[in-house]
Amino acid sequence: MPPRSRPEVLFPVFAPVTALKGIGPRIGKHIERLLGEQIVDLLWHLPSGIIDRRYSPSLSDLEPGRIATLEVTINKHHPPPADNRRMPYRIDCSDGTGEITLIYFHGRKDYLNSALPEGEVRLVSGAAELYEDRLQMTHPDMIGSLDERENLMRVQPVYPLTEGLSQNMLGKAITGALGRAPELPEWLDPAFLKERGWDSWHDALAVVHKPLELADLFSGTRARTRLAYDEVLASQLAISLVRSHVRRQPGRQTVGDGHLCTRVRDALPFSLTGSQETAIIDIRADMQAGHRMLRLLQGDVGSGKTAVALMAMMTAVEAGRQAALMAPTEILAQQHYATIAPLAEKAGVECVLLTGRDKGKPRIALLERLASGDVQLVVGTHALFQDDIAFCNLAIAVVDEQHRFGVHQRMLLADKGNAVDVLLMTATPIPRTLMLAAYGDLDESQLRDKPVGRKAVVTTTASIDRLEDAANGVRRQIDRGGKVFWVCPLVEESETIDVAAVTARHAALQQRFGDRVGLVHGKMTGKEKDAVMARFTGKAETELDILVATTVIEVGVDVPDATVMIIEHAERFGLAQLHQLRGRIGRGSRDATCLLLFGHEAGKTARERLRVLRETDDGFEIAEQDLRLRGAGDVLGTRQSGLPVFRLVDLESHAELLAIARDDARLIVSRDPELKSARGEALRTLLYLFERDAAVRYARTG
Ligand code: ADP
Ligand code: MG
Numbered sequence: 138m139p140p141r142s143r144p145e146v147l148f149p150v151f152a153p154v155t156a157l158k159g160i161g162p163r164i165g166k167h168i169e170r171l172l173g174e175q176i177v178d179l180l181w182h183l184p185s186g187i188i189d190r191r192y193s194p195s196l197s198d199l200e201p202g203r204i205a206t207l208e209v210t211i212n213k214h215h216p217p218p219a220d221n222r223r224m225p226y227r228i229d230c231s232d233g234t235g236e237i238t239l240i241y242f243h244g245r246k247d248y249l250n251s252a253l254p255e256g257e258v259r260l261v262s263g264a265a266e267l268y269e270d271r272l273q274m275t276h277p278d279m280i281g282s283l284d285e286r287e288n289l290m291r292v293q294p295v296y297p298l299t300e301g302l303s304q305n306m307l308g309k310a311i312t313g314a315l316g317r318a319p320e321l322p323e324w325l326d327p328a329f330l331k332e333r334g335w336d337s338w339h340d341a342l343a344v345v346h347k348p349l350e351l352a353d354l355f356s357g358t359r360a361r362t363r364l365a366y367d368e369v370l371a372s373q374l375a376i377s378l379v380r381s382h383v384r385r386q387p388g389r390q391t392v393g394d395g396h397l398c399t400r401v402r403d404a405l406p407f408s409l410t411g412s413q414e415t416a417i418i419d420i421r422a423d424m425q426a427g428h429r430m431l432r433l434l435q436g437d438v439g440s441g442k443t444a445v446a447l448m449a450m451m452t453a454v455e456a457g458r459q460a461a462l463m464a465p466t467e468i469l470a471q472q473h474y475a476t477i478a479p480l481a482e483k484a485g486v487e488c489v490l491l492t493g494r495d496k497g498k499p500r501i502a503l504l505e506r507l508a509s510g511d512v513q514l515v516v517g518t519h520a521l522f523q524d525d526i527a528f529c530n531l532a533i534a535v536v537d538e539q540h541r542f543g544v545h546q547r548m549l550l551a552d553k554g555n556a557v558d559v560l561l562m563t564a565t566p567i568p569r570t571l572m573l574a575a576y577g578d579l580d581e582s583q584l585r586d587k588p589v590g591r592k593a594v595v596t597t598t599a600s601i602d603r604l605e606d607a608a609n610g611v612r613r614q615i616d617r618g619g620k621v622f623w624v625c626p627l628v629e630e631s632e633t634i635d636v637a638a639v640t641a642r643h644a645a646l647q648q649r650f651g652d653r654v655g656l657v658h659g660k661m662t663g664k665e666k667d668a669v670m671a672r673f674t675g676k677a678e679t680e681l682d683i684l685v686a687t688t689v690i691e692v693g694v695d696v697p698d699a700t701v702m703i704i705e706h707a708e709r710f711g712l713a714q715l716h717q718l719r720g721r722i723g724r725g726s727r728d729a730t731c732l733l734l735f736g737h738e739a740g741k742t743a744r745e746r747l748r749v750l751r752e753t754d755d756g757f758e759i760a761e762q763d764l765r766l767r768g769a770g771d772v773l774g775t776r777q778s779g780l781p782v783f784r785l786v787d788l789e790s791h792a793e794l795l796a797i798a799r800d801d802a803r804l805i806v807s808r809d810p811e812l813k814s815a816r817g818e819a820l821r822t823l824l825y826l827f828e829r830d831a832a833v834r835y836a837r838t839g
Contacts (some may be wrong), residue, residue: 138724142668143825143830144821144822146319146321146822147177147319147368147738147822147825147826149176149317149318150175150176150177150180150314150317150318150319150321151175151176151177152175152176152311152317153165153171153174153176154168154174154175154176154178154179154314154585156176157310157313157317158210158313159309159310159313160309160310160320164216164301164306164310165699166200166301166825167299167300167301167302167372168302168307168310168363170299171297171299171302174315175447176314176317177262177314177826179310179311179313179314180270180311180314180318180342181784182296182297182307183345183346183361183785184294184295184296184345184346184348184354185295185296185297185354186294186295186354187279187292187293187294187348187350187351187353187354188204188292188293188295189204189292189293189757190204190205190206190262190278190279190290190291190293191206191290191291191292191418192204192205192206192291193205193206193207193208193290194207195233195234195235196209196232196234196235196236196237196272197233197234197235197281198234198557199235199237199265201265201266201267201272202264202265202266203264204262204263204264204278205262205263206261206262206267206279206289206290207237207258207261207262207265207274208232208259208260208283208572209230209231209232209234209237209258209259209260209261210230210231210232210256210257210258211228211230211253211254211255211256211257211258211259212228212229212230212231212255212256213228213229213255213352214227214228214246214249214250214253214255215227215228215229216244216246220782222243224450225240225241225242225244225275226241226242226243226244226246227239227240227241228241228249228259229255230259235272236271236272236583237265237271237272237273238271238272238273238274238527239261239273239274239275239277240274240275240276241251241275241276241418242275242276252280253280256573257282258283259281259282259283260279260280260281260282260283260285260286260289260290261274261277261278261279261280262277262278262279262280262289262290262430263275263276263277263279269311269346275476278304278305279305287371292347292348292349292350294311294346294347294348296306296308296311301689303613304507309745311346312556313554315342315343318339318342318343318673319339320337320339321337321338321339321819321822321826322548322815322818322819323337323338323816323819323820324338324367324370324816324819324820324822324823325366325367325370326801326816327803332357332694333362333363333498333540335359335360335362335366336359336360338363338367340587341359341360341361341363341364342360342364344359344360345358345360345361345364355790356787356790356791357693357790361785362624362791362794364785365415365783365785365786365787365791365794366791366794366797366798367785367790367823367827368761368783368785368786368787369574369783369794369795369798370462370798370801370802370823371823371824371826371827372574372783372798372827372829373795373798373799374798374801374802374803374806374820374823374829374832375807375823375824375831375832376802376832377799377802377803377805377806378806378832378833378835378836379832379835380579381806381810381835382835383536384428384429385428386428386429386556387427387556388427388428388429388430388556388558389532389555389556390396390424390425390426390427391425391452391453391456391458391532391533392424392425392456393421393424393451393452393453393454393455393456394455395455396454396455397451397452397454397455397484397485397486398417398448398452399831400453400483400484400485401447401448401451401480401481401483401484402448403483404480404484405444405480405481407588407589409441409444409588409738410441410584410586410587410588411586412436412440412582412583412584412585412586412707413441413444413445413584415582415757415827416434416445416582416583416584417445417448417449419432419580419582420432420434420445420448420449420452420560420582421448421449421452423509423558424449424452424453424532424581428557429556429557429558429578430533430558430559430560431558431559431561431579431580432560432566432579432580432581432582433561433562433563433580433581433582434446434560434561434562434563434581434582434583434584435562435563435564435566435567435581435582435583435584435586435757436562436564436566436583436585437564437566437584437587437716437720437755437756437757438564438576438717438719438720438721438756439587439588439720439724440564440584440586440588441584441588442564442584442587443473443477443560445582445584446462446535446537446560446562447476447477447480447481447818448533449533449560450477450514450533450535451484451486452480452533453511453533454486454514455515456532457530458513458530458531458532458533459507459510459512459513459514459515459529459530459531459532459533459554459838460513460514460515460531460532460533460534461515461516461517461521461527461528461531461533461534461535461553462477462515462516462534462535462536462537463516463517463518463519463521463522463534463535463536463537463540464516464517464518464537465518465519465537465775466517466518466667467493467494467663467666468667468670469537470492470516470517470518471492471667473516473537474488474490474516474790476530477514477516478490478516481514484661486513486514487512487513487514488512488514488515488516489503489506489507489512489514489515489516490515490516490517490519491503491507491515491516491517491518491521491526492517492518492520492663493518493519493520493605493663493665495520504525504526504527506527507526507528508527508528508529508621509529510528510529510530510709512733515550516737521553522553526553527553528553528554530554530555531553531554531555532554532558533556533557533558533559533560534553534554534557534558534559534560535559535560535562536559536560536561536562537562538562538563538564542836551816553623558716564717564720564756565713565756565760566583566713566756566757566759566760567760568760568763568764569761569763570607570764570788570795571788572793572798573799574783574786574788574795583757585757590723592723592726592727592728592729593722593723594702594719594722594729594730595728595729595730595731596719596730596731596732596733596750596751596754597730597731597732597733597751597752597793598707598732598733598734598735598744598747598751599732599733599734599735599787600734600735601705601734601735601736601737603734604705604734607703607734608646608649609702610732611623611650611701611703612650612682613760614658614700615650615653615682615683615758618698619682619698619699619700619701619727620673620681620682620683620684620698620699620701621682621683621684621699621700621701621703622683622684622686622696622697622699622702622703622718622721622722623642623646623683623684623685623686623702623703623705624686624687624688624700624702624703624704624705624718625638625639625642625685625686625687625705625706625708626687626688626704626705626706626707636658636659636660636687639656639685639686640656640658642685642705643655643656644683646683646685647677649710650682650683652679652683653680653681653682653683654681654682654683654685655669655672655673655681655683655684655685655686656669656684656685656686656750656798657669657670657684657686657687658686658687659687669681669684673696674696675698685699688710688714688718688815688839696721696722696724697724697725697726698704698722698724698725698727699722699725700722700723700728700729700730701722701729701730701731701732702718702719702721702722702729702730702731702732702734703731703732703734704731704733704734705734706734706735706736707733707734707735707747708735708738708743708746708747709736710738711763712746712749712750712759712762712763712766713759713760713763714735715747715750716750716756716759719731719750731750733747733750733751735747742766745766746762746766749762749763749766764788765789805817805820810836810837812833817836821833821836
């Protein structure tokens, strides 16, 4: 059955904005840039203010400065003299109780003559002022004839604008759009609707665009809440449909007998934490089950995700299948390989590494071994999902730092086998609210208890003027055998300029500390980076004490001796990123310090954000604070996180709706997976209305 297309009832609002009367291509372009190209985009654009034009006094009673709508007789036009176009165009008016002059700069004579003809009565709306004891109104906001009174003497909604659009033009377009908004069948459960006291979609839409007082602009009004709920419901329903589709896909049962896991466990120099154990149990249960696993493993930097991933991978090997771990950078892939390979070897399993650096014959040989099933364990980068890579029997794909990959890339790896189980890992905890919004009911495991013996990092903040003191502190640390990370932010659009900045800092520190200062940045080749890292981690002949770096060291990179991290212009980094960076130190037995230097341009919020880092070391807490301080949109790039773009939902004030909508959606999908009941049909319309079309085809057919 071909996917159904958009219901006809929605056609009027899915036309281009230029289909509206009075909206030509020029205004259309501006609207498109601000909102989108379809009429429905206008409907979602909610007012942010009001102008009350209901005050309509006689001229003798008029309070200057207050917005008023006046009924006046147009007495006489006074165009500026032909030799002085700078003079305003003046129009004298009166109402029997007083007089007022309308003032137009660069007024067009023919337009004004036809809009405000002498001898006629007209309505003019705007703020009048007293000028040398005479009333005047400069450029009335609106003018009209008496039969337009209803349109003028009202509370006018004020919409956020963009350059090139005026309030009147946008208001007119939105009014036009509202006129096309159809009555739609109700998709909400009648009991729920009644309990909440909500209007129908159509009526709620009319209400939000007709605010009468400031309180009507709050996101918590009944009408706004109803529309927000519609939007989250569409989003959650789409997620539920896709999820249930994935669940119905025949998965494969991957059952391990535990013998390799036991060997790995014995080989580990530590015992697993409680939350590691729980995560492993959950993952093994998913793998054993008949459906495909899609699980997110969240845990702070250093919480021990690798060990969990390894156990999951070993489970696949026990079942005679293959496992792959994909990391976002070469450095990270190597680090994982360095951890995993020896442990796997102790269990008698070979692990191979595949990155973009493998080329030519060795690469081909490696690919052959993967295709034949000769190797069962592979760690790599993006190189793992190149077209020419085939697995013999891939059962599980582990994706580290999942947010660094696009959804597309993650799926490519999952497509490399037959019903591959997917374990996503992240050290950037996703706040609960965003998690729900982005993934609905994605299965999740959290590593919240830190491995024992981990030292807390003492974090301090200071103005960048204290750089000199910082350098002196560095000297003392080095004298005591410590190692120092010195991080410079990426600031410019151009990588070349950034590299110049770190290179300059490197040179300055070398002058001061001599040769034992190294440099890594993104423009170096993998080999060059490796060489520097090897010196910093003490694996080369000559050692480094200080490593000047850009955020290439953000993830991975284990240097147990590193005790100090200095971050220049910390305000330019995201909180989560700073927390990640800080996680690079304090991995050994010594106390560690992180110094966040902020620049002069750092504002109040920026400093408050840094304070959060000073006060807590819990990545989950930091993620919540980051959300509070920055707003949802900024915390995770929308595309990266898979976070849907909401038009009407304000994640802060509508947070409670998420869980309700999720439960609602689950119930709908379990009761009416084909969306064929009357409510189901209405819900299809809802999905189309919020452009979740792609999900509609997952409404099970037959
Ligand atoms: P992340 O979650 O950041 O990927 P890793 O898996 O790299 O963390 O683990 C960080 C360090 O902690 C590694 O050196 C690892 O060997 C160690 N580790 C992991 N689990 C434990 C544990 N249960 N007890 C002690 N150390 C552990
Ligand atoms: Mg890790």
